[in-house]
Amino acid sequence: MSLVVVGSVAYDGVETPHGRVDRMLGGAATYIALSASYFTRTRIVAVVGDDFAQEDTDLLLNHRIDLEGLERVPGKTFFWAGKYSPDMNDRETLVTDLNVFADFQPKLPERYLSDPYLLMGNIQPRLQRTVRGQMKSLRLAGGDTMNFWIKDFREELLATIRDWDFLLINDSEARMLSGQNNLKKAARTILDMGPHTLVIKRGEYGAMLFRNDSMFVVPGYLLDDVFDPTGAGDCFAGGFIGYLAQQGFDLEGDHISRGELSRAVIYGSVMGSFCCERFGVERFRTLEPAEIDARFEEFRKFTAF
Protein backbone atom coordinates (compact mmCIF):
# COMPACT_ATOMS: atom_id res chain seq x y z
CA MET A 1 0.00 0.00 0.00
CA SER A 2 1.22 3.49 -0.83
CA LEU A 3 3.59 5.51 1.28
CA VAL A 4 3.94 9.30 1.26
CA VAL A 5 7.40 10.65 2.11
CA VAL A 6 7.91 14.30 3.03
CA GLY A 7 11.32 15.88 3.42
CA SER A 8 14.33 17.28 1.65
CA VAL A 9 15.59 16.49 -1.81
CA ALA A 10 19.05 17.95 -2.08
CA TYR A 11 22.51 17.97 -3.51
CA ASP A 12 25.31 16.88 -1.20
CA GLY A 13 29.06 17.27 -1.15
CA VAL A 14 30.65 14.54 0.95
CA GLU A 15 34.18 13.70 2.01
CA THR A 16 34.98 10.41 3.79
CA PRO A 17 38.28 8.55 4.27
CA HIS A 18 37.37 6.69 1.06
CA GLY A 19 37.14 9.75 -1.15
CA ARG A 20 35.23 12.88 -2.01
CA VAL A 21 32.25 13.75 -4.15
CA ASP A 22 31.58 17.46 -4.70
CA ARG A 23 27.98 17.22 -5.78
CA MET A 24 25.59 14.30 -5.85
CA LEU A 25 21.91 13.58 -5.27
CA GLY A 26 20.99 13.53 -1.58
CA GLY A 27 18.39 14.66 0.95
CA ALA A 28 16.36 12.72 3.51
CA ALA A 29 13.28 12.24 1.32
CA THR A 30 15.45 10.95 -1.51
CA TYR A 31 17.08 8.27 0.65
CA ILE A 32 13.83 7.32 2.39
CA ALA A 33 11.93 7.02 -0.88
CA LEU A 34 14.64 5.07 -2.72
CA SER A 35 14.88 2.63 0.17
CA ALA A 36 11.10 2.27 0.64
CA SER A 37 10.59 1.83 -3.11
CA TYR A 38 11.95 -1.73 -2.81
CA PHE A 39 8.96 -2.60 -0.66
CA THR A 40 6.01 -0.47 -1.68
CA ARG A 41 4.67 2.26 -3.97
CA THR A 42 6.24 5.52 -2.77
CA ARG A 43 5.38 9.17 -3.35
CA ILE A 44 7.58 12.18 -2.59
CA VAL A 45 6.55 15.60 -1.29
CA ALA A 46 9.53 17.96 -1.57
CA VAL A 47 10.87 21.00 -3.40
CA VAL A 48 13.80 21.40 -5.78
CA GLY A 49 15.22 24.26 -7.82
CA ASP A 50 15.50 24.63 -11.58
CA ASP A 51 19.02 23.18 -11.38
CA PHE A 52 17.64 19.74 -10.51
CA ALA A 53 19.08 17.36 -13.09
CA GLN A 54 17.05 15.12 -15.37
CA GLU A 55 19.28 12.14 -14.54
CA ASP A 56 18.35 12.49 -10.87
CA THR A 57 14.66 12.67 -11.71
CA ASP A 58 15.20 9.58 -13.83
CA LEU A 59 16.79 7.62 -10.97
CA LEU A 60 13.71 8.26 -8.84
CA LEU A 61 11.34 7.43 -11.69
CA ASN A 62 13.25 4.22 -12.37
CA HIS A 63 12.33 3.20 -8.83
CA ARG A 64 8.67 3.91 -9.68
CA ILE A 65 8.61 6.78 -7.21
CA ASP A 66 5.65 9.13 -7.74
CA LEU A 67 6.99 12.66 -8.27
CA GLU A 68 3.74 14.59 -8.59
CA GLY A 69 4.47 16.06 -5.14
CA LEU A 70 8.02 17.09 -6.09
CA GLU A 71 7.60 20.82 -6.62
CA ARG A 72 10.02 22.64 -8.92
CA VAL A 73 10.59 26.34 -8.35
CA PRO A 74 13.01 28.95 -9.68
CA GLY A 75 16.30 28.98 -7.80
CA LYS A 76 18.80 26.47 -6.55
CA THR A 77 18.21 23.10 -4.90
CA PHE A 78 19.15 22.71 -1.21
CA PHE A 79 22.90 22.07 -0.96
CA TRP A 80 24.70 20.47 1.99
CA ALA A 81 28.36 19.56 2.32
CA GLY A 82 30.11 17.70 5.11
CA LYS A 83 33.29 15.89 6.02
CA TYR A 84 33.45 12.69 8.10
CA SER A 85 35.94 11.87 10.86
CA PRO A 86 38.43 9.03 10.19
CA ASP A 87 36.20 6.46 11.99
CA MET A 88 33.11 8.00 10.31
CA ASN A 89 31.21 8.22 13.59
CA ASP A 90 31.29 12.02 13.47
CA ARG A 91 30.88 14.55 10.74
CA GLU A 92 31.43 18.24 10.35
CA THR A 93 29.01 20.32 8.30
CA LEU A 94 30.93 22.53 5.86
CA VAL A 95 28.08 24.10 3.88
CA THR A 96 24.32 24.42 4.39
CA ASP A 97 22.70 26.40 1.57
CA LEU A 98 18.96 26.01 2.11
CA ASN A 99 18.18 27.79 -1.19
CA VAL A 100 14.61 26.93 -2.35
CA PHE A 101 14.18 24.66 0.72
CA ALA A 102 14.11 27.75 2.96
CA ASP A 103 10.54 28.47 1.89
CA PHE A 104 9.37 24.86 1.63
CA GLN A 105 5.64 24.54 2.20
CA PRO A 106 4.70 20.91 1.61
CA LYS A 107 1.90 20.68 -0.97
CA LEU A 108 0.22 17.30 -1.10
CA PRO A 109 -1.42 16.38 -4.40
CA GLU A 110 -5.07 15.47 -3.91
CA ARG A 111 -4.56 11.79 -4.62
CA TYR A 112 -1.86 11.47 -1.93
CA LEU A 113 -4.29 12.51 0.80
CA SER A 114 -5.95 9.15 1.26
CA ASP A 115 -2.74 7.09 1.33
CA PRO A 116 -2.40 4.94 4.45
CA TYR A 117 1.31 5.40 5.24
CA LEU A 118 3.23 8.58 5.97
CA LEU A 119 6.87 9.14 6.79
CA MET A 120 7.98 12.64 7.67
CA GLY A 121 11.70 13.24 7.29
CA ASN A 122 13.51 15.74 9.44
CA ILE A 123 11.91 19.14 8.69
CA GLN A 124 10.35 21.92 10.78
CA PRO A 125 7.89 20.25 13.23
CA ARG A 126 5.16 22.73 12.26
CA LEU A 127 5.41 21.63 8.63
CA GLN A 128 5.30 17.99 9.71
CA ARG A 129 2.11 18.76 11.65
CA THR A 130 0.51 20.45 8.65
CA VAL A 131 1.18 17.40 6.51
CA ARG A 132 -0.08 14.95 9.12
CA GLY A 133 -3.25 17.03 9.48
CA GLN A 134 -4.08 16.82 5.79
CA MET A 135 -3.92 13.04 5.51
CA LYS A 136 -7.38 11.50 5.70
CA SER A 137 -7.07 7.77 6.29
CA LEU A 138 -3.72 7.01 7.86
CA ARG A 139 -2.87 3.59 9.15
CA LEU A 140 0.60 4.50 10.28
CA ALA A 141 2.34 7.87 10.52
CA GLY A 142 5.65 8.82 11.98
CA GLY A 143 8.97 10.36 11.30
CA ASP A 144 12.31 11.71 12.25
CA THR A 145 13.56 14.88 13.88
CA MET A 146 16.92 16.30 14.99
CA ASN A 147 18.74 18.04 17.85
CA PHE A 148 18.00 21.52 16.47
CA TRP A 149 14.22 21.07 16.73
CA ILE A 150 14.46 19.24 20.06
CA LYS A 151 16.46 22.05 21.58
CA ASP A 152 14.95 25.21 20.10
CA PHE A 153 11.44 24.14 19.02
CA ARG A 154 10.58 21.78 21.85
CA GLU A 155 6.93 22.71 22.42
CA GLU A 156 6.18 22.67 18.70
CA LEU A 157 7.90 19.30 18.38
CA LEU A 158 5.99 17.82 21.34
CA ALA A 159 2.68 19.01 19.86
CA THR A 160 3.69 17.38 16.58
CA ILE A 161 4.81 13.95 17.74
CA ARG A 162 1.80 13.64 20.06
CA ASP A 163 -0.17 12.45 17.02
CA TRP A 164 2.50 10.14 15.60
CA ASP A 165 2.42 6.36 15.74
CA PHE A 166 6.17 6.08 15.68
CA LEU A 167 9.23 8.21 16.17
CA LEU A 168 12.55 7.26 14.60
CA ILE A 169 15.56 9.03 16.12
CA ASN A 170 19.13 8.32 17.08
CA ASP A 171 20.40 7.65 20.60
CA SER A 172 21.73 11.15 21.34
CA GLU A 173 18.45 12.65 20.14
CA ALA A 174 16.52 10.23 22.37
CA ARG A 175 18.62 11.32 25.33
CA MET A 176 18.13 15.00 24.51
CA LEU A 177 14.38 14.68 23.95
CA SER A 178 13.78 12.69 27.15
CA GLY A 179 16.37 14.27 29.41
CA GLN A 180 17.36 10.72 30.37
CA ASN A 181 20.83 9.31 29.83
CA ASN A 182 19.72 5.69 30.25
CA LEU A 183 18.08 4.56 26.99
CA LYS A 184 15.51 2.33 28.66
CA LYS A 185 14.31 5.24 30.77
CA ALA A 186 14.56 7.57 27.77
CA ALA A 187 12.30 5.22 25.82
CA ARG A 188 9.70 5.11 28.58
CA THR A 189 9.63 8.92 28.75
CA ILE A 190 9.29 9.28 24.99
CA LEU A 191 6.53 6.66 24.74
CA ASP A 192 4.59 8.85 27.18
CA MET A 193 4.84 11.75 24.71
CA GLY A 194 2.52 10.12 22.18
CA PRO A 195 4.10 7.57 19.84
CA HIS A 196 3.16 3.93 20.43
CA THR A 197 6.46 2.86 18.97
CA LEU A 198 9.95 4.27 19.29
CA VAL A 199 12.87 3.23 17.13
CA ILE A 200 16.29 4.34 18.31
CA LYS A 201 19.00 4.19 15.67
CA ARG A 202 22.54 3.63 16.94
CA GLY A 203 24.58 3.81 13.74
CA GLU A 204 27.16 1.02 13.56
CA TYR A 205 25.75 -0.43 16.81
CA GLY A 206 22.36 -1.24 15.34
CA ALA A 207 18.88 -0.27 16.43
CA MET A 208 16.30 -0.73 19.17
CA LEU A 209 12.53 -0.79 19.06
CA PHE A 210 10.50 0.07 22.13
CA ARG A 211 6.81 -0.27 22.82
CA ASN A 212 5.11 -0.14 26.20
CA ASP A 213 4.95 -3.91 26.41
CA SER A 214 7.99 -5.05 24.49
CA MET A 215 11.45 -4.33 23.25
CA PHE A 216 13.60 -5.51 20.35
CA VAL A 217 17.31 -4.90 19.87
CA VAL A 218 19.46 -5.72 16.87
CA PRO A 219 23.20 -5.17 16.42
CA GLY A 220 24.50 -3.39 13.34
CA TYR A 221 25.58 -5.19 10.18
CA LEU A 222 29.34 -5.43 9.90
CA LEU A 223 30.46 -4.12 6.54
CA ASP A 224 33.88 -4.76 5.08
CA ASP A 225 34.04 -1.11 4.11
CA VAL A 226 31.84 1.80 5.05
CA PHE A 227 32.28 4.14 2.11
CA ASP A 228 29.82 6.83 3.08
CA PRO A 229 27.32 6.73 5.98
CA THR A 230 25.31 9.69 4.58
CA GLY A 231 21.65 8.75 4.35
CA ALA A 232 21.98 5.45 6.23
CA GLY A 233 19.49 6.54 8.91
CA ASP A 234 17.02 7.66 6.26
CA CYS A 235 17.42 4.39 4.38
CA PHE A 236 16.74 2.62 7.67
CA ALA A 237 13.52 4.62 7.99
CA GLY A 238 12.58 3.78 4.40
CA GLY A 239 13.12 0.05 4.91
CA PHE A 240 11.23 0.10 8.21
CA ILE A 241 8.09 1.87 6.98
CA GLY A 242 8.38 0.34 3.51
CA TYR A 243 8.19 -3.18 4.88
CA LEU A 244 5.25 -2.31 7.15
CA ALA A 245 3.43 -0.70 4.22
CA GLN A 246 4.10 -3.76 2.07
CA GLN A 247 2.57 -5.95 4.80
CA GLY A 248 -0.45 -3.66 5.15
CA PHE A 249 0.48 -3.15 8.78
CA ASP A 250 -1.94 -1.24 10.98
CA LEU A 251 -0.75 -0.28 14.45
CA GLU A 252 -4.24 0.68 15.55
CA GLY A 253 -5.94 -2.35 14.13
CA ASP A 254 -5.82 -6.07 14.63
CA HIS A 255 -2.38 -6.55 13.24
CA ILE A 256 -0.19 -5.31 16.04
CA SER A 257 2.63 -7.81 16.13
CA ARG A 258 6.01 -7.56 17.77
CA GLY A 259 7.23 -10.01 15.13
CA GLU A 260 6.29 -7.76 12.19
CA LEU A 261 7.81 -4.72 13.87
CA SER A 262 11.03 -6.63 14.58
CA ARG A 263 11.28 -7.70 10.96
CA ALA A 264 10.69 -4.08 9.94
CA VAL A 265 13.67 -3.09 12.09
CA ILE A 266 15.77 -5.76 10.36
CA TYR A 267 14.71 -4.53 6.91
CA GLY A 268 15.59 -1.02 8.06
CA SER A 269 19.01 -2.22 9.15
CA VAL A 270 19.49 -4.08 5.87
CA MET A 271 18.71 -0.96 3.81
CA GLY A 272 20.92 1.25 5.99
CA SER A 273 23.81 -1.17 5.51
CA PHE A 274 23.47 -1.19 1.72
CA CYS A 275 23.41 2.60 1.70
CA CYS A 276 26.90 2.75 3.29
CA GLU A 277 28.49 0.54 0.64
CA ARG A 278 28.81 3.31 -1.94
CA PHE A 279 28.84 7.09 -2.02
CA GLY A 280 25.47 8.80 -1.80
CA VAL A 281 22.62 6.93 -3.48
CA GLU A 282 24.94 4.99 -5.81
CA ARG A 283 24.14 1.61 -4.28
CA PHE A 284 20.48 1.99 -5.27
CA ARG A 285 21.40 2.06 -8.95
CA THR A 286 22.31 -1.62 -8.79
CA LEU A 287 20.59 -3.04 -5.69
CA GLU A 288 18.32 -6.00 -6.42
CA PRO A 289 15.50 -7.36 -4.22
CA ALA A 290 17.27 -10.72 -3.95
CA GLU A 291 20.23 -9.02 -2.26
CA ILE A 292 17.87 -7.55 0.33
CA ASP A 293 16.41 -10.97 1.10
CA ALA A 294 19.88 -12.51 1.33
CA ARG A 295 21.07 -9.88 3.80
CA PHE A 296 17.92 -10.32 5.89
CA GLU A 297 18.85 -14.00 6.19
CA GLU A 298 22.42 -13.04 7.08
CA PHE A 299 21.02 -11.01 9.98
CA ARG A 300 19.15 -14.08 11.15
CA LYS A 301 22.29 -16.18 10.90
CA PHE A 302 24.64 -13.96 12.85
CA THR A 303 22.14 -13.13 15.61
CA ALA A 304 20.53 -16.54 16.27
CA PHE A 305 21.56 -18.61 19.26
Place this chain on the structure above:
Amino acid sequence: MSLVVVGSVAYDGVETPHGRVDRMLGGAATYIALSASYFTRTRIVAVVGDDFAQEDTDLLLNHRIDLEGLERVPGKTFFWAGKYSPDMNDRETLVTDLNVFADFQPKLPERYLSDPYLLMGNIQPRLQRTVRGQMKSLRLAGGDTMNFWIKDFREELLATIRDWDFLLINDSEARMLSGQNNLKKAARTILDMGPHTLVIKRGEYGAMLFRNDSMFVVPGYLLDDVFDPTGAGDCFAGGFIGYLAQQGFDLEGDHISRGELSRAVIYGSVMGSFCCERFGVERFRTLEPAEIDARFEEFRKFTAF
Protein backbone atom coordinates in the same frame (compact mmCIF):
# COMPACT_ATOMS: atom_id res chain seq x y z
CA MET B 1 34.95 -29.55 34.46
CA SER B 2 37.43 -27.42 36.34
CA LEU B 3 38.61 -24.00 35.29
CA VAL B 4 41.85 -22.31 36.35
CA VAL B 5 41.77 -18.51 36.49
CA VAL B 6 44.98 -16.49 36.67
CA GLY B 7 45.05 -12.76 37.28
CA SER B 8 44.75 -10.01 39.84
CA VAL B 9 42.92 -10.08 43.14
CA ALA B 10 42.76 -6.53 44.36
CA TYR B 11 41.07 -3.81 46.33
CA ASP B 12 39.35 -1.10 44.33
CA GLY B 13 38.15 2.41 45.05
CA VAL B 14 35.40 3.39 42.61
CA GLU B 15 33.39 6.52 41.98
CA THR B 16 30.42 6.50 39.58
CA PRO B 17 27.47 8.90 39.21
CA HIS B 18 25.64 6.58 41.63
CA GLY B 19 28.10 6.90 44.48
CA ARG B 20 31.53 6.13 45.77
CA VAL B 21 33.17 3.20 47.54
CA ASP B 22 36.67 3.81 48.92
CA ARG B 23 37.77 0.21 49.24
CA MET B 24 36.13 -3.01 48.14
CA LEU B 25 37.10 -6.40 46.77
CA GLY B 26 38.08 -6.26 43.07
CA GLY B 27 40.61 -7.54 40.53
CA ALA B 28 40.16 -9.38 37.24
CA ALA B 29 40.63 -12.89 38.67
CA THR B 30 38.08 -12.14 41.40
CA TYR B 31 35.40 -11.08 38.92
CA ILE B 32 36.19 -13.89 36.46
CA ALA B 33 36.14 -16.56 39.16
CA LEU B 34 32.96 -15.33 40.87
CA SER B 35 31.17 -15.23 37.52
CA ALA B 36 32.50 -18.63 36.35
CA SER B 37 31.68 -20.24 39.69
CA TYR B 38 27.98 -20.23 38.72
CA PHE B 39 28.82 -22.66 35.94
CA THR B 40 31.78 -24.80 36.96
CA ARG B 41 34.37 -25.61 39.62
CA THR B 42 36.83 -22.70 39.58
CA ARG B 43 40.36 -22.28 40.95
CA ILE B 44 42.26 -19.03 41.40
CA VAL B 45 45.97 -18.35 40.86
CA ALA B 46 46.80 -14.91 42.25
CA VAL B 47 48.64 -13.08 45.02
CA VAL B 48 47.36 -10.93 47.89
CA GLY B 49 49.00 -9.16 50.82
CA ASP B 50 48.55 -9.76 54.52
CA ASP B 51 45.83 -7.10 54.57
CA PHE B 52 43.48 -9.35 52.59
CA ALA B 53 40.33 -9.62 54.68
CA GLN B 54 38.77 -12.84 55.90
CA GLU B 55 35.32 -11.71 54.71
CA ASP B 56 36.67 -11.45 51.17
CA THR B 57 38.21 -14.90 51.39
CA ASP B 58 34.85 -16.10 52.68
CA LEU B 59 32.93 -14.65 49.73
CA LEU B 60 35.16 -16.61 47.34
CA LEU B 61 34.90 -19.78 49.42
CA ASN B 62 31.13 -19.41 49.57
CA HIS B 63 31.20 -19.68 45.78
CA ARG B 64 33.19 -22.92 46.13
CA ILE B 65 36.23 -21.28 44.53
CA ASP B 66 39.45 -23.20 45.15
CA LEU B 67 41.96 -20.87 46.80
CA GLU B 68 44.97 -23.14 47.06
CA GLY B 69 46.58 -21.08 44.30
CA LEU B 70 45.87 -17.77 46.07
CA GLU B 71 49.27 -16.91 47.47
CA ARG B 72 49.50 -14.69 50.57
CA VAL B 73 52.68 -12.69 51.06
CA PRO B 74 53.76 -9.92 53.43
CA GLY B 75 52.77 -6.48 52.20
CA LYS B 76 49.70 -4.82 50.79
CA THR B 77 47.23 -6.15 48.26
CA PHE B 78 47.12 -4.48 44.82
CA PHE B 79 45.01 -1.30 45.04
CA TRP B 80 43.35 0.49 42.15
CA ALA B 81 41.07 3.52 42.22
CA GLY B 82 39.16 5.16 39.40
CA LYS B 83 36.39 7.57 38.60
CA TYR B 84 33.84 7.09 35.82
CA SER B 85 32.54 9.74 33.41
CA PRO B 86 28.86 10.76 33.74
CA ASP B 87 27.80 8.31 30.97
CA MET B 88 30.17 5.66 32.43
CA ASN B 89 31.71 4.92 29.04
CA ASP B 90 35.06 6.34 30.16
CA ARG B 91 37.02 6.17 33.35
CA GLU B 92 40.02 7.91 34.79
CA THR B 93 42.53 5.96 36.87
CA LEU B 94 43.27 7.82 40.09
CA VAL B 95 45.53 5.33 41.90
CA THR B 96 47.46 2.23 40.84
CA ASP B 97 49.43 0.77 43.76
CA LEU B 98 50.72 -2.57 42.49
CA ASN B 99 52.05 -3.51 45.95
CA VAL B 100 52.55 -7.31 46.20
CA PHE B 101 51.23 -7.71 42.63
CA ALA B 102 54.41 -6.04 41.31
CA ASP B 103 56.37 -9.27 41.90
CA PHE B 104 53.57 -11.69 40.99
CA GLN B 105 54.93 -15.00 39.72
CA PRO B 106 51.97 -17.32 39.19
CA LYS B 107 52.50 -20.59 41.09
CA LEU B 108 50.15 -23.36 40.05
CA PRO B 109 49.44 -26.02 42.66
CA GLU B 110 50.22 -29.48 41.32
CA ARG B 111 46.59 -30.54 41.11
CA TYR B 112 45.66 -27.53 38.96
CA LEU B 113 48.05 -28.63 36.21
CA SER B 114 45.81 -31.21 34.62
CA ASP B 115 42.66 -29.08 34.57
CA PRO B 116 41.14 -28.73 31.11
CA TYR B 117 40.14 -25.04 31.10
CA LEU B 118 42.32 -21.99 31.58
CA LEU B 119 41.45 -18.31 31.57
CA MET B 120 44.27 -15.81 31.83
CA GLY B 121 43.20 -12.37 32.99
CA ASN B 122 45.07 -9.27 31.92
CA ILE B 123 48.64 -9.67 33.24
CA GLN B 124 52.14 -9.51 31.71
CA PRO B 125 52.06 -11.67 28.53
CA ARG B 126 55.25 -13.47 29.59
CA LEU B 127 53.53 -14.60 32.80
CA GLN B 128 50.52 -15.74 30.81
CA ARG B 129 52.88 -17.81 28.63
CA THR B 130 54.52 -19.40 31.66
CA VAL B 131 51.13 -20.46 33.00
CA ARG B 132 49.92 -21.82 29.68
CA GLY B 133 53.16 -23.81 29.34
CA GLN B 134 52.67 -25.58 32.66
CA MET B 135 49.18 -26.87 31.95
CA LYS B 136 49.25 -30.49 30.76
CA SER B 137 45.91 -31.39 29.28
CA LEU B 138 44.12 -28.28 28.18
CA ARG B 139 40.93 -28.42 26.20
CA LEU B 140 40.50 -24.69 25.97
CA ALA B 141 42.83 -21.86 26.91
CA GLY B 142 42.57 -18.17 26.35
CA GLY B 143 42.47 -14.80 27.97
CA ASP B 144 42.43 -11.08 27.98
CA THR B 145 45.04 -8.39 27.47
CA MET B 146 45.13 -4.57 27.35
CA ASN B 147 46.40 -1.56 25.42
CA PHE B 148 49.60 -1.33 27.50
CA TRP B 149 50.80 -4.83 26.50
CA ILE B 150 49.62 -4.39 22.90
CA LYS B 151 51.58 -1.19 22.53
CA ASP B 152 54.78 -1.77 24.50
CA PHE B 153 55.08 -5.59 24.63
CA ARG B 154 53.80 -6.46 21.19
CA GLU B 155 56.25 -9.25 20.26
CA GLU B 156 55.87 -10.91 23.65
CA LEU B 157 52.10 -10.69 23.39
CA LEU B 158 52.08 -12.16 19.85
CA ALA B 159 54.25 -15.07 21.00
CA THR B 160 51.81 -15.60 23.86
CA ILE B 161 48.47 -15.56 22.05
CA ARG B 162 49.85 -17.76 19.25
CA ASP B 163 49.08 -20.75 21.51
CA TRP B 164 45.67 -19.57 22.70
CA ASP B 165 42.34 -20.95 21.58
CA PHE B 166 40.52 -17.72 22.20
CA LEU B 167 41.25 -14.08 22.82
CA LEU B 168 38.76 -11.86 24.62
CA ILE B 169 39.38 -8.13 24.16
CA ASN B 170 37.42 -4.93 23.68
CA ASP B 171 36.91 -3.11 20.39
CA SER B 172 39.60 -0.48 20.82
CA GLU B 173 42.11 -3.19 21.79
CA ALA B 174 41.11 -5.20 18.71
CA ARG B 175 41.73 -2.15 16.54
CA MET B 176 45.08 -1.48 18.18
CA LEU B 177 46.25 -5.09 17.99
CA SER B 178 45.27 -5.52 14.34
CA GLY B 179 45.99 -2.04 13.06
CA GLN B 180 42.58 -2.19 11.38
CA ASN B 181 39.80 0.27 12.13
CA ASN B 182 37.10 -1.92 10.59
CA LEU B 183 36.19 -4.65 13.10
CA LYS B 184 35.54 -7.32 10.50
CA LYS B 185 39.00 -6.80 9.04
CA ALA B 186 40.47 -6.52 12.54
CA ALA B 187 38.97 -9.90 13.40
CA ARG B 188 40.42 -11.53 10.30
CA THR B 189 43.88 -10.18 11.12
CA ILE B 190 43.70 -11.34 14.74
CA LEU B 191 42.46 -14.82 13.81
CA ASP B 192 45.64 -15.13 11.72
CA MET B 193 47.70 -14.51 14.88
CA GLY B 194 46.76 -17.82 16.45
CA PRO B 195 43.43 -17.95 18.30
CA HIS B 196 40.67 -19.96 16.61
CA THR B 197 38.10 -17.77 18.29
CA LEU B 198 37.97 -14.05 18.94
CA VAL B 199 35.46 -12.38 21.23
CA ILE B 200 35.24 -8.61 20.99
CA LYS B 201 33.52 -6.93 23.92
CA ARG B 202 31.79 -3.64 23.17
CA GLY B 203 30.56 -2.58 26.60
CA GLU B 204 26.97 -1.34 26.49
CA TYR B 205 26.82 -2.26 22.79
CA GLY B 206 27.24 -5.98 23.39
CA ALA B 207 29.73 -8.45 22.01
CA MET B 208 30.85 -10.21 18.84
CA LEU B 209 32.35 -13.63 18.28
CA PHE B 210 34.47 -14.34 15.23
CA ARG B 211 35.81 -17.60 13.87
CA ASN B 212 37.21 -18.18 10.41
CA ASP B 213 33.95 -19.65 9.20
CA SER B 214 31.34 -17.84 11.24
CA MET B 215 30.34 -14.80 13.21
CA PHE B 216 27.90 -14.07 16.01
CA VAL B 217 26.82 -10.65 17.26
CA VAL B 218 24.68 -9.81 20.27
CA PRO B 219 23.55 -6.38 21.48
CA GLY B 220 24.08 -5.37 25.10
CA TYR B 221 21.48 -5.89 27.80
CA LEU B 222 19.66 -2.68 28.65
CA LEU B 223 19.78 -2.10 32.38
CA ASP B 224 17.53 0.35 34.18
CA ASP B 225 20.56 1.56 36.09
CA VAL B 226 24.24 0.90 35.58
CA PHE B 227 25.65 1.37 39.07
CA ASP B 228 29.25 0.41 38.43
CA PRO B 229 30.68 -1.10 35.21
CA THR B 230 33.92 -2.19 36.98
CA GLY B 231 34.56 -5.87 36.33
CA ALA B 232 31.82 -6.28 33.72
CA GLY B 233 34.28 -7.39 31.03
CA ASP B 234 35.84 -9.91 33.43
CA CYS B 235 32.42 -11.22 34.42
CA PHE B 236 31.69 -11.61 30.72
CA ALA B 237 34.86 -13.69 30.38
CA GLY B 238 33.88 -15.77 33.42
CA GLY B 239 30.42 -16.51 32.05
CA PHE B 240 31.82 -17.31 28.60
CA ILE B 241 34.48 -19.80 29.70
CA GLY B 242 32.40 -21.02 32.65
CA TYR B 243 29.57 -22.10 30.39
CA LEU B 244 31.95 -23.82 27.96
CA ALA B 245 33.66 -25.64 30.85
CA GLN B 246 30.27 -26.70 32.21
CA GLN B 247 29.42 -28.15 28.80
CA GLY B 248 32.77 -29.93 28.54
CA PHE B 249 33.44 -28.00 25.36
CA ASP B 250 36.52 -28.90 23.35
CA LEU B 251 37.46 -26.55 20.51
CA GLU B 252 39.95 -29.02 19.08
CA GLY B 253 37.71 -32.04 19.36
CA ASP B 254 34.45 -33.17 17.91
CA HIS B 255 32.34 -30.63 19.67
CA ILE B 256 33.05 -27.47 17.72
CA SER B 257 29.68 -25.82 17.55
CA ARG B 258 28.78 -22.28 16.63
CA GLY B 259 25.64 -22.79 18.71
CA GLU B 260 27.52 -23.54 21.92
CA LEU B 261 29.89 -20.64 21.39
CA SER B 262 26.98 -18.29 20.77
CA ARG B 263 25.29 -19.40 23.96
CA ALA B 264 28.60 -18.87 25.79
CA VAL B 265 28.62 -15.28 24.49
CA ILE B 266 25.07 -14.82 25.80
CA TYR B 267 26.01 -16.23 29.23
CA GLY B 268 28.98 -13.87 29.21
CA SER B 269 26.66 -10.96 28.44
CA VAL B 270 24.25 -12.06 31.15
CA MET B 271 26.99 -12.18 33.79
CA GLY B 272 28.44 -8.83 32.68
CA SER B 273 25.00 -7.25 32.98
CA PHE B 274 24.46 -8.55 36.53
CA CYS B 275 27.87 -7.22 37.54
CA CYS B 276 26.84 -3.64 36.67
CA GLU B 277 23.74 -3.71 38.87
CA ARG B 278 25.64 -3.09 42.11
CA PHE B 279 29.00 -1.71 43.17
CA GLY B 280 31.96 -4.04 42.82
CA VAL B 281 31.19 -7.71 43.43
CA GLU B 282 28.09 -6.96 45.55
CA ARG B 283 25.68 -8.50 43.07
CA PHE B 284 27.36 -11.90 43.50
CA ARG B 285 26.40 -12.01 47.16
CA THR B 286 22.76 -12.50 46.19
CA LEU B 287 22.74 -13.73 42.59
CA GLU B 288 20.90 -17.03 42.11
CA PRO B 289 21.23 -19.46 39.17
CA ALA B 290 17.54 -19.04 38.35
CA GLU B 291 18.13 -15.32 37.71
CA ILE B 292 20.87 -16.22 35.22
CA ASP B 293 18.55 -18.56 33.34
CA ALA B 294 15.78 -15.97 33.31
CA ARG B 295 18.05 -13.31 31.87
CA PHE B 296 19.33 -15.73 29.23
CA GLU B 297 15.70 -16.16 28.13
CA GLU B 298 15.24 -12.38 28.15
CA PHE B 299 18.13 -12.14 25.68
CA ARG B 300 16.37 -14.62 23.46
CA LYS B 301 13.15 -12.64 23.68
CA PHE B 302 14.50 -9.22 22.82
CA THR B 303 16.74 -10.42 19.98
CA ALA B 304 14.49 -12.95 18.20
CA PHE B 305 12.74 -11.98 14.98
